[in-house]
Amino acid sequence: MYTVKEIATKLHITEHTVRFYSDQGLIPPVKRDKNNNRIFDDACLNWFIGVKHLRDSGMSIEAIKEYVNLCLEGDQTIKRRYEILKRQKEIAEIDFEEARLRLDYMTKKLDHYQDIINKTIEDDMNMANW
Template identity: 55%
Template sequence: MYTVKDVSKLLDLTEHTVRYYTDQGLVPSIQRDQNNNRLFDDESINWLTGVKYLKQCGMSVKDIKTYVNLCLKGDSTIQKRYEMILEQKAAALAQLEEAKQRVKYMEDKANHYLDIIQQALPDDTNPGKW
């Protein structure tokens, strides 16, 4: 069994986040000791890992809770869970595209500054010299 501190290190989450996710009911297999401290077994770590990945992909805690509840209902919810994952995949792909655009912008800016540094262009980035 693992403590909150153990799990936070294992999954690279803050202890606060681990507690928050368990309080939100996102880790249905969580156990408690005689002092009401959270205890995690391998199954609860698997749940928490899934929650972490879904959250990193941009899924809301509310939607993750819906997903967890569907998982607990069993195989009859596979189609709905699949649809949720496809929706989240589309959102993640949109985020990836936006990130690519930001990287391109920064590459263009860096190249522009390099041209200025190499004196191929005058400094047109300083508003004081416009």
Template identity: 50%
Template sequence: MHTVKEAAMITGLTEHAVRFYTDKGLVPSVQRNKNNIRLFDEESINWLFGVKCLRQSGMPIEDIKTYVNLCLEGDSTIPQRYTLMMEHKEDALAQLEEAKQHIAHLEQKTALYQAILEHRSFDTTNPANWEKIQHMHSDVFYSPTVR
């Protein structure tokens, strides 16, 4: 049997996270001793690893709780568990696509700054310089006058 501290060390979670997950009912096999101290056996450690993995993939606590409850109900819930995982996978893929767009934007920005540092481009990112370059990019600058 392992203490909260040991369970945290084994799983790579914080002690706070271990307590939080057990308090949320995400580790159904956790036991308590006569002093009400949490004790973790190998099954509990496995639940913690599973919860950690699902959290790292971005699954909300409520969905993990649903998943744990379905697991406890048995094999008859495999279709529901499959659906839950597929929906989460779709959400994760959408987040991945969004992250790819963020990376592409950052790549453009860092390439621009590299060009500025190497004196291959003028600093178009500094509003103090915009008056000097407005003639070059009049289509992207706000103008209060109607054209």
């Protein structure tokens, strides 16, 4: 069993986020110890991992809630769940490509600045020199 703090540490999220996901019904079923503190088993940990990945991919809490509810409904929702994940994957691929383009831009700028630092070219990046 895991505490809120242990889940937060394992997944590199805040304790507030752990409680929020739990309160939003994204982590079924939540159990409580004798002091009424939330405790989580390995199945809950798996839910947290899935929710974290979906959030990190940009999926809204409402869409994740829909996905979780479909999972809980069972096998008759497999096709719908597949479509949800397929759509989110397409969004993640676009985000990934945009991040790659930003990284390429920054790499080229840093290479250019390194050439300026090494005095292989003049400083053409400083607007004061234009």
